[in-house]
Amino acid sequence: MRPLTEEETKTVFEKLANYVGRNISHFINNEDPHVFRLQKDRVYYVEEKIAKYATCVSRAQLFSVGTCLGKFTKTGKFRLHITALPLLAAHARHKIWIKPNGEMPFLYGNHVLKAHIGKMSDDIPEHAGVIVYSMSDSPLGFGVSAKSSLEVRRLDPTGMVAFRQGDVGEYLREEDTLFA
Amino acid sequence: MGRRAKNKQGVPPTLEEQTQGPAPVRKDKKNKKDFKVTKPDRKTKKVKEIPQLPVEEAEEELPEEEDDDVVREKMTLFDDSDDEEMDNDEFDIEDGSDDEVYDSDDETHHKPMFSDDEGDEDELNAANMEAMSRRLDDEEESDEEMAEEELMELMKQHQNPRAQILPTAEAAAAEAQLPPDLHVVRTRILEIVKVLEDFKGLAEEGKSRNDYTTQLLKDICSYYGYNEYLAEKLFNLFTPSEAIEFFEANEVPRPVTIRANTLKTRRRDLAQSLVNRGVNLQPIGKWTKVGLQIFDSAVPIGATPEYLCGHYILQAASSFLPVMAMDPQEGERVLDMAASPGGKTTYISALMKNTGMVFANDVSKPRIKSLIANIHRLGCKNTVVCNYDAREFPKVIGGFDRILLDAPCSGTGVISKDQAVKTNRSEKDFIQLPHLQKQLLLSAIDSVDANSATGGVIVYSTCSVMVEENEAVVDYALRKRPNVRLVETGLEIGKEGFTSFRGKTFSPKLKLTRRYYPHTYNVDGFYVAKFQKIAPSPQDKTKAGAREKEEAARAEEEEERLINDDFAAFDNEEDSAIIDSARRSQLRRKGIKPLPGKPKDKKVATKDE
Numbered sequence: 001m002r003p004l005t006e007e008e009t010k011t012v013f014e015k016l017a018n019y020v021g022r023n024i025s026h027f028i029n030n031e032d033p034h035v036f037r038l039q040k041d042r043v044y045y046v047e048e049k050i051a052k053y054a055t056c057v058s059r060a061q062l063f064s065v066g067t068c069l070g071k072f073t074k075t076g077k078f079r080l081h082i083t084a085l086p087l088l089a090a091h092a093r094h095k096i097w098i099k100p101n102g103e104m105p106f107l108y109g110n111h112v113l114k115a116h117i118g119k120m121s122d123d124i125p126e127h128a129g130v131i132v133y134s135m136s137d138s139p140l141g142f143g144v145s146a147k148s149s150l151e152v153r154r155l156d157p158t159g160m161v162a163f164r165q166g167d168v169g170e171y172l173r174e175e176d177t178l179f180a
Numbered sequence: 181m182g183r184r185a186k187n188k189q190g191v192p193p194t195l196e197e198q199t200q201g202p203a204p205v206r207k208d209k210k211n212k213k214d215f216k217v218t219k220p221d222r223k224t225k226k227v228k229e230i231p232q233l234p235v236e237e238a239e240e241e242l243p244e245e246e247d248d249d250v251v252r253e254k255m256t257l258f259d260d261s262d263d264e265e266m267d268n269d270e271f272d273i274e275d276g277s278d279d280e281v282y283d284s285d286d287e288t289h290h291k292p293m294f295s296d297d298e299g300d301e302d303e304l305n306a307a308n309m310e311a312m313s314r315r316l317d318d319e320e321e322s323d324e325e326m327a328e329e330e331l332m333e334l335m336k337q338h339q340n341p342r343a344q345i346l347p348t349a350e351a352a353a354a355e356a357q358l359p360p361d362l363h364v365v366r367t368r369i370l371e372i373v374k375v376l377e378d379f380k381g382l383a384e385e386g387k388s389r390n391d392y393t394t395q396l397l398k399d400i401c402s403y404y405g406y407n408e409y410l411a412e413k414l415f416n417l418f419t420p421s422e423a424i425e426f427f428e429a430n431e432v433p434r435p436v437t438i439r440a441n442t443l444k445t446r447r448r449d450l451a452q453s454l455v456n457r458g459v460n461l462q463p464i465g466k467w468t469k470v471g472l473q474i475f476d477s478a479v480p481i482g483a484t485p486e487y488l489c490g491h492y493i494l495q496a497a498s499s500f501l502p503v504m505a506m507d508p509q510e511g512e513r514v515l516d517m518a519a520s521p522g523g524k525t526t527y528i529s530a531l532m533k534n535t536g537m538v539f540a541n542d543v544s545k546p547r548i549k550s551l552i553a554n555i556h557r558l559g560c561k562n563t564v565v566c567n568y569d570a571r572e573f574p575k576v577i578g579g580f581d582r583i584l585l586d587a588p589c590s591g592t593g594v595i596s597k598d599q600a601v602k603t604n605r606s607e608k609d610f611i612q613l614p615h616l617q618k619q620l621l622l623s624a625i626d627s628v629d630a631n632s633a634t635g636g637v638i639v640y641s642t643c644s645v646m647v648e649e650n651e652a653v654v655d656y657a658l659r660k661r662p663n664v665r666l667v668e669t670g671l672e673i674g675k676e677g678f679t680s681f682r683g684k685t686f687s688p689k690l691k692l693t694r695r696y697y698p699h700t701y702n703v704d705g706f707y708v709a710k711f712q713k714i715a716p717s718p719q720d721k722t723k724a725g726a727r728e729k730e731e732a733a734r735a736e737e738e739e740e741r742l743i744n745d746d747f748a749a750f751d752n753e754e755d756s757a758i759i760d761s762a763r764r765s766q767l768r769r770k771g772i773k774p775l776p777g778k779p780k781d782k783k784v785a786t787k788d789e
Contacts, residue, residue: 047561171557
């Protein structure tokens, strides 16, 4: 387990900024200091105090600290995992709420259709990171918008509003590959 | 009534059932209190039924009255419909002021209640109402008593006290040829149990208790499918009739239960949204604020959006208990030594409200995956997951405020979940597992900070009912680490641990530990012990890893076996000397002078155990 290098930090922050925008400052400046840690190509976001205690555990035996944000691919890109959702949702900038009839299709890994939209933020540009919520405000996943909010109004019901990148259904579908 | 009313479980008992139903204790009490109760009860209940959860809330707020001890007598972890009904009754008594409204609205409903009371109702008026009701009760009671007595007499007459139950040798041989007739076997089991209950009165002449038990065990093996070793072990834990109840309970699955994740939602909200999905549920019982029991469900309970969002986790009711006993506080540092699949770890984390830190350890890599998945799904941010042999602690890190050791065990408490246990447990398991458990418990004790301001607590639990894995292990730890003592688990229910078992005596403190059986509480068989560490010990700073500890434990076991096992070992040399001298004196008595040396060698050669 080690802190991120300059370059890694940049990659991770760029990715996070897609979803949380300027709110990214909240990740670092909060009352109990949090840190980013890299362990076996995975990036964890954790309270500093816990990170210090976790140094007692050897690298081979440490499987998770705090919240896993995602992993670095072999080519050096950073991939967000669904485990980062609570954090993203807490600081989200663009939001989409989907109706109950759209929940299951989304959780099975489908993209978000116009017909399923309950409401959405007004100012979403095209290709911006969005967080998907159910109508009862529990976060279901995240993705990128396919159209800007304005264009969505003119879209027909089967039109795509957002491309899915992660959804909580992955906890079941990807259990073998997602964790360690 | 809308969808909610439809989802309300179980049809409430009909009026007849309520007025005539057995439960004389309950009825008695109620009637003494207020005669009118039974009838308006139904009415008010109907009104109240519609908002399901508010009723439950109200229940919780109500002051406990005399029904309390009835509930306790019942001693089950699950509130069943009876209980609920009782509570509702109680509730209705409280606001009995609106009784008149219902009384006056229609007389037709009034009548059926007295239909079996032979026209007494003509004389009924407000003045003599109470007296009459008491009279009716008394009458009914005495009637019942008489009927019971009669029944007993009849039984005595009919029962042939010396019935031949055991098969003769020929019959047994014939039976062995054929596949077992389960019906016959079952009847015989019940009959033998009856005999064993009253051996003096019912046993066949010339048959010993042992004959009966042997046959019973054989039948249990063939009927329930246990191996002989395990059947005998389990049988010895209970009285014969209780043992049969236990075996029966293992054939029935335990209720499905879930735990609401208080980090993300509240139980009431969760229950509401699950009910809307067509799930039939009810709070588990008064003892937990986060458990829900699922009766049936239109959707798979492990794949609802609520589940995926981490609002709840499927968790057996029994595995709430060790965490509740541990009682973690906010800001503490806690270790869960065998954490997978994370039900207990996430519960600890939820009780600590994501403060402090939780070390979740598990020895198996594949199982760690589900642990990490659950931790993330339920939103626990204060965890560190590691993959050690738990005996490595405190070498890895020590000084914890609280430790939970849910030890690997034979699983004799969860046979209903895993029927394979019935056949694949042998004597070897009951030597190896306790050996491991003892080492783990000592490691746990050594990893706790005795000077912790808030904690210094170790909780040991298994899902086994065996004494070897429970009391014996705890007793061992008490002997080995005088700086810990057993404390109250803080769990209201559960049977006391054994202080002696089949000739072995344990510390009297073992009364403070708790046992749970499937047949008494309808939860998995379970055992919980809670220790408090009162002083540091020299072992706390041990730098020994798992291997050194294993070696030390083996060496010690070698040494200790002499004292603690039931049998002393044979000492050939010492024995041969005694045998030899006895032989010499015998020869001398016969007038033969024994030759020195020669026969002694021979004896040593032949006498090896």
